[in-house]
Amino acid sequence: MTEYAPWITLSILVALTALLDKRIKCSILRTWIGFALVAIGPTLLFGATRWIRELQLDSLPILSFLIGIGLLLTRNKYHQQHLPPHPLLRASTMNLAPHFPEDPVMQQLLQLLHEEIGLPKHKTLRLKTSLNFDLGCDGAEARQFMEALEQTFDLDLGDYDAYRYFNPPVFDVFLKHRAKGRGxxxxxxxxxxxLAIKTHSWDTQTLENLS
Known part of the structure; x- marks a missing residue:
């Protein structure tokens, strides 16, 4: 029976490792415990060798080190489960005009707006709310948002002209020269x-007329 003791001990430690991985979901906690276990491994190996051998826990230092590395590498494993609630669900801070669309497309659009440029907490959002005048989106921020919009919704921007709505980034002299005279x-x-997302394309005249 004694000869199987190390394997029994190892199995118990592996089971405890799996339980630890499931229970610790906070990325900060996983990081700190990971660093602690990484430090404990060599400490046990060189500072408590005799004690480890007497208890037949020879694999404990290595296992401690590997578990710590594993926790550090997967510290963001459960991060997606703790994302803030969708903007449309934050009723106390999000004011939508009557008859404002609340379908999945609009929800995803609002989420993108919230992440890229920020949405006002106590200002009513309407379909005619503008990114440039009402939300203060301009320059590099506007360019980044439109790139994210194109990728997220697989949108064909067609005849979209950034200078028609936004000023170019202040640091881009070439683009500022191109933007001159746009009125x-x-x-x-x-x-x-x-509307552009719904139709999967950008037609400036159509969108401006319908909006």
Whole structure:
């Protein structure tokens, strides 16, 4: 029976490892415990060798080190389960106009707006709410948002002209020169984005007229 003791002990430790992985879901906690176990491994190996051998726990230092490394590498494993609630679910801070669309497409669009440029907490959102005039989106932020919009919704931007709605980034002299003479900026509204996503294409005249 004694000859099987190390294997029994190892099996118990492996089971405890699996339980530890399931129970610890906070990324910060996983990080700290991971560092602790990584440090404990060599400490046990060189500082408590005799005690480990007497208890037949020869694999404990190595296992401790490997578990610590595993926790560090997977510290964000459960991060997606703790995302903040969707903007449409935060009723106390999100004001939507009557008859504002609440279908999955609009929900995803609002989520993207929230992540890329931020949405006002106590201002009513309408289809005619504009990114450039009402939400203060411009320059590099506007370019980044439109790139994210194109990728997220697989949108064909067609004849979309960034200078029609936004100023170029202040640090981009070449683009500022190209943008000269474009006149007053036109509002780019949430309604226009919504229609473009619905039709999978960007037609400036159609979107501006319908919106």
């Amino acid at each position: 007053e900026k036109m509002p780019l509204t949430i309604g226009m984005l919504y």
